[in-house]
Amino acid sequence: MSDRPEDEGRAAAQPPKTTPASTYAPVERASVRVLLGQPRYRRLRNRALVAAAVGVVVGFLVMDWRVGVTAAIGAAIADTVYRARSASSVPAWRRASVAERRTEGQLKRLERSGYRTLHARAIPGSEAQIDHLVIGPTGVYAVDSEKWDKRLPVRVQMGKKLFHGPFDMKARLAEAKMEATQASELISKAYGREVSVVPSLAIYGPPVPWKIMTIRGVDVYEGARARRWITKREHALTEQEINRLYEIAESVLPPRYGDA
Numbered sequence: 001m002s003d004r005p006e007d008e009g010r011a012a013a014q015p016p017k018t019t020p021a022s023t024y025a026p027v028e029r030a031s032v033r034v035l036l037g038q039p040r041y042r043r044l045r046n047r048a049l050v051a052a053a054v055g056v057v058v059g060f061l062v063m064d065w066r067v068g069v070t071a072a073i074g075a076a077i078a079d080t081v082y083r084a085r086s087a088s089s090v091p092a093w094r095r096a097s098v099a100e101r102r103t104e105g106q107l108k109r110l111e112r113s114g115y116r117t118l119h120a121r122a123i124p125g126s127e128a129q130i131d132h133l134v135i136g137p138t139g140v141y142a143v144d145s146e147k148w149d150k151r152l153p154v155r156v157q158m159g160k161k162l163f164h165g166p167f168d169m170k171a172r173l174a175e176a177k178m179e180a181t182q183a184s185e186l187i188s189k190a191y192g193r194e195v196s197v198v199p200s201l202a203i204y205g206p207p208v209p210w211k212i213m214t215i216r217g218v219d220v221y222e223g224a225r226a227r228r229w230i231t232k233r234e235h236a237l238t239e240q241e242i243n244r245l246y247e248i249a250e251s252v253l254p255p256r257y258g259d260a
Contacts, residue, residue, distance in 0.1 A: 051076040078166060099145035099204045099223060100131050106227040107132060107143075113231070114239060116246045121253035123182045129256045130179050133197075135245050138233040140187070140197045142180040143226055146172070150205040162215050164206070173216045176201055186252040187245065195245065202226045
């Protein structure tokens with residue numbers, strides 16, 4: 001390397017080396033199509049489509065575009081409220097809900113009468129959960145505890161459709177029945193003979209305008225009636241049968257979360 005001042009000046013005057021642009025990864029620009037494919041924007045898009053459809057139909061039926069706009073806004077608001085209340089960042093099986101704890105409190109009072117209960121039991125191979133499986137003198141029961149918005153009424157249509165406000169709860173009934181059916185099959189196979197598991201929904205929040213009603217094979221009642229719903233039937237199991245079925249259920253239906 002030269003020590004002459006002029007060499008140092010020429011070196012300082014040399015432009016700094018730059019990395020060719022081709023060595024950098026290309027920047028991917030977000031497109032409208034990509035954004036609309038995201039879950040958040042997809043929900044907004046679907047909400048807008050539903051609102052628009054409701055607005056068009058209502059506006060056409062009443063021949064007034066202003067009524068159609070009002071109906072569209074109402075549909076969008078209803079969808080927003082429903083999704084906000086049904087969504088959770090924590091999976092439901094990771095915690096016991098207020099409704100589950102209230103039902104559990106009722107069921108503890110049955111222990112002195114020979115009933116045994118398992119809480120938060122999983123259906124193997126699925127995300128389904130039986131909140132409370134009760135085994136006692138009157139039979140075997142699957143109770144799902146539900147906390148619903150008390151501002152929305154509970155109603156039934158033609159004895160076959162359950163609604164919470166404007167929302168059809170058909171899927172929830174189907175899930176409760178499926179859970180009980182799966183539990184029945186698993187317990188029956190291990191027990192050596194058929195064991196029926198009666199499904200139910202115990203609803204907390206809004207008043208339920210009936211005592212007990214069977215809808216699509218599922219008994220539906222106000223949450224406070226859970227204990228009476230179980231004990232009102234005739235005795236069908238002995239203490240030995242209860243203990244054996246409890247052991248089987250504890251084995252074939254694993255705990256969903258830290259259930260003792």
